[in-house]
Each structure stands twice: as structure tokens, then as C-alpha cells.
Amino acid sequence: TLKSGALPRDALDRIKRFLAITGSPTEAIQQLRALAADARLDISAAIDALEARTGFMAQRGIDIAKVRFATAFGRGLDYYTGFEFELHRPDNGDEPLVAGGRYDGLLSQLGAASSIPAVGFSIWIEGLAQSSAAGQSPRGRAS
Incomplete structure (x- = not known):
């Protein structure tokens, strides 16, 4: 579907940008917030939930810097x-x-x-x- 051209170019670009998000949870959250702002998407509740989950793990001694997050x-x-x-x-x-x-x-x-x-x-x-x-x-x- 992505290669067939069935999607509008801006939608395809947003999907590709979303699927390219990777890094530490902190980096990924920043990238997700930037994408949401640029694309005018209201996904703040989902990003907030990810941030809360990351905080929960950090509070329990997990070194978040060693965790890799990838939307893909x-x-x-x-x-x-x-x-x-x-x-x-x-x-x-x-x-x-x-x-x-x-x-x-x-x-x-x-x-x-x-x-x-x-x-x-x-x-x-x-x-x-x-x-x-x-x-x-x-x-x-x-x-």
C-alpha cells in the first residue's frame, strides 16, 4: 500500500517519519511530540502514557538509557x-x-x-x- 501511491504524499511522509522513530525512551518521546506538533495530531494521551510507563520503569531501578524504543x-x-x-x-x-x-x-x-x-x-x-x-x-x- 505504501509503495502503490494510494496514500496522499503527506500521509506517507508522516507514516515513514513515525516508523523511523527510535532511540532511548526519552529521545523517542521527544521525537513523537515533535511529529505530533508538526502533523497537528492529537496523540498526547498515548505519548503521556509512554512517558508514564518509562517513569514507572525508572522508579523501579531500570536504567532507561539502556532501553531502546522503536515505533517499527x-x-x-x-x-x-x-x-x-x-x-x-x-x-x-x-x-x-x-x-x-x-x-x-x-x-x-x-x-x-x-x-x-x-x-x-x-x-x-x-x-x-x-x-x-x-x-x-x-x-x-x-x-
Whole structure:
């Protein structure tokens, strides 16, 4: 769709700019606020929620400077409905040690009468054991 020219040029440029946002959560929030102002988009509630989540993590001792945020990041599973994350070793950018996120709609897709708040994650034990043996701590990536 993006390549077919079906979207107006300004909309395509905004989407590309949005998908290029990456960096620390603080940098990403600044980029998101700038995009929202330039494009006259009212997405302040979503940006405020990201900023609050980042503050929550920082208050609990997570070094936010080591976290990477990317708007183009996604786990590729359609049941996720919100925050998604991966933890990686610093020397292994593609293979996660831990990955997960929110999937509030999953149980209703499986037959529950309504959405049920849910968070889950997977841990790759072998990779985590190798990382621990090497004395490395994971770094995070989120969307």
C-alpha cells in the first residue's frame, strides 16, 4: 500500500517519519511530540502514557538509557494489544533472551465473553544461562 501511491504524499511522509522513530525512551518521546506538533495530531494521551510507563520503569531501578524504543518494533503476533518488549544480550542483537507483552484480547479470541487483561512473556533458558555464565546483563527493546 505504501509503495502503490494510494496514500496522499503527506500521509506517507508522516507514516515513514513515525516508523523511523527510535532511540532511548526519552529521545523517542521527544521525537513523537515533535511529529505530533508538526502533523497537528492529537496523540498526547498515548505519548503521556509512554512517558508514564518509562517513569514507572525508572522508579523501579531500570536504567532507561539502556532501553531502546522503536515505533517499527513489533513481535509479529496479532494477539498483542499493547506494550511489547524483548530483552537481549548486548552482543546478540537479533536473538531475544526474554520477550512478551500485553494481550488483553487473546482470551476473547479463544472464546471468553469479554476481554481479560493479560501480560505474558517467554524466557529462552539456554540463552539466558549462556548470558549469565558470561557475566552479561540483558538490554531491552520495546514498543
